[in-house]
Amino acid sequence: MDRTRVAVMGAGSIGCYLGGWLAAAADVTLVGRQATMAAIDREGLTVTDLSGRTRTVRPDGLATATDASAVVGARYVLITTKTLGTETAVRQIAPYLQHDSVVISFQNGMRNASLIDEALAAAFPSRASRPLVLSGMVPYNIVHDGGASWTQTTNGRLKVKDHPRVDPFVRAACGGGLRIDVEPDMRAVLFGKLLLNLNNAINALTGLPLTVELRDRDCRVVLAACQDEALALARRVGVAPARMTPLPPSALPALLRAPTPLYANLARATLKVAPTARSSMADDLDAGRPTEISELQGAVVQLGTDHGSAAPVCARIVELVREAEAGGPDRRRWTGAQLRRAVGL
Ligand SMILES: NC(=O)C1=CN([C@@H]2O[C@H](COP(=O)(O)OP(=O)(O)OC[C@H]3O[C@@H](n4cnc5c(N)ncnc54)[C@H](OP(=O)(O)O)[C@@H]3O)[C@@H](O)[C@H]2O)C=CC1
Numbered sequence: 447m448d449r450t451r452v453a454v455m456g457a458g459s460i461g462c463y464l465g466g467w468l469a470a471a472a473d474v475t476l477v478g479r480q481a482t483m484a485a486i487d488r489e490g491l492t493v494t495d496l497s498g499r500t501r502t503v504r505p506d507g508l509a510t511a512t513d514a515s516a517v518v519g520a521r522y523v524l525i526t527t528k529t530l531g532t533e534t535a536v537r538q539i540a541p542y543l544q545h546d547s548v549v550i551s552f553q554n555g556m557r558n559a560s561l562i563d564e565a566l567a568a569a570f571p572s573r574a575s576r577p578l579v580l581s582g583m584v585p586y587n588i589v590h591d592g593g594a595s596w597t598q599t600t601n602g603r604l605k606v607k608d609h610p611r612v613d614p615f616v617r618a619a620c621g622g623g624l625r626i627d628v629e630p631d632m633r634a635v636l637f638g639k640l641l642l643n644l645n646n647a648i649n650a651l652t653g654l655p656l657t658v659e660l661r662d663r664d665c666r667v668v669l670a671a672c673q674d675e676a677l678a679l680a681r682r683v684g685v686a687p688a689r690m691t692p693l694p695p696s697a698l699p700a701l702l703r704a705p706t707p708l709y710a711n712l713a714r715a716t717l718k719v720a721p722t723a724r725s726s727m728a729d730d731l732d733a734g735r736p737t738e739i740s741e742l743q744g745a746v747v748q749l750g751t752d753h754g755s756a757a758p759v760c761a762r763i764v765e766l767v768r769e770a771e772a773g774g775p776d777r778r779r780w781t782g783a784q785l786r787r788a789v790g791l
């Protein structure tokens with residue numbers, strides 16, 4: 447049987463992790479930066495899931511490239527850059543796509559599929575000829591262990607938009623050992639994920655591992671307030687955020703505000719977090735890169751502006767993350783109590 451060809455554009459933590467598992471069942475090409483691709487060419491690519499299951503793909507088990515032209519001939523192109531890199535990445539791959547290519551965003555934030563579609567419009571002016579763009583969602587955190595090794599550090603199952611043309615990709619993902627569901631309503635899924643991603647900034651501002659940060663009730667109170675603002679806006683715009691945990695989204699702020707022993711007991715049953723887990727925004731601040739804050743708390747603020755409803759806690763978090771971006775390595779590491787005071791709670 448023919449193996450599906452999958453290219454990954456922007457192969458960093460998410461792209462290398464997905465590509466590593468997919469390589470068992472698909473012909474995978476990773477397009478990423480020189481240092482990352484060279485490490486994979488030297489060592490092979492090692493991926494480890496939350497249960498400790500691990501696989502090393504030998505260097506000849508997949509292709510690596512630093513140039514976008516390497517996506518040519520791929521049936522599926524996964525976009526795994528940070529959101530700020532989406533437009534450039536898509537403009538680079540556009541000349542090498544065909545009208546029957548399928549582009550899937552596995553990124554955080556609500557807007558990537560439309561950003562991708564807009565960026566493809568220059569190369570494919572007619573919508574009828576344009577590659578199909580689908581939303582995907584990665585629920586778990588991936589830590590780069592260094593070299594060419596990546597580890598999943600929290601639990602969850604991938605999601606991708608349900609569509610007749612997604613089946614070969616889903617079969618390859620399952621064949622490679624990834625757990626994935628097709629979902630009819632990705633807007634609800636991405637809103638549900640946004641609620642969890644509102645913790646990215648809080649985690650990044652503290653500089654703490656996720657497990658330590660989430661045991662701090664002050665941090666959780668700040669997160670709960672951000673979620674309250676987002677949930678109110680979801681109601682306003684008629685989106686019912688999808689459930690990412692056994693608890694319904696509307697119950698998350700109350701769980702977060704619970705005293706730590708009660709929170710820890712309830713969370714233990716639902717949320718698995720390895721001690722090394724940190725948000726991807728913490729990685730960005732440490733690497734001196736701009737963050738995705740405009741797509742997370744920033745998206746809530748924007749939604750509030752569009753619908754005449756303020757989101758003051760989210761707005762303050764955006765300011766603090768901007769300060770942290772400007773602060774570089776000397777940026778402040780906030781305690782939960784300081785953060786809570788800084789957002790006025
Ligand atoms: N990391 C995680 O645990 C999770 C991340 N996500 C989301 O997934 C997305 C990807 O995140 P993550 O994997 O952490 O990001 P990374 O920064 O680890 O990976 C993206 C990689 O793509 C490279 N890149 C960007 N543009 C191009 C280009 N045009 N050509 C070639 N390479 C390019 C980047 O290089 P450079 O930095 O030099 O631009 C970087 O190496 C984000 O939206 C994130 O929020 C979702 C769930 C969990």
Ligand SMILES: CC(C)(CO)C(=O)C(=O)O
Pocket residue numbers: 554584585586587588600642643644645646724725726727
């Ligand atoms: C930590 C996690 C899985 C959820 O907030 C994430 O999406 C990220 O690190 O960007």
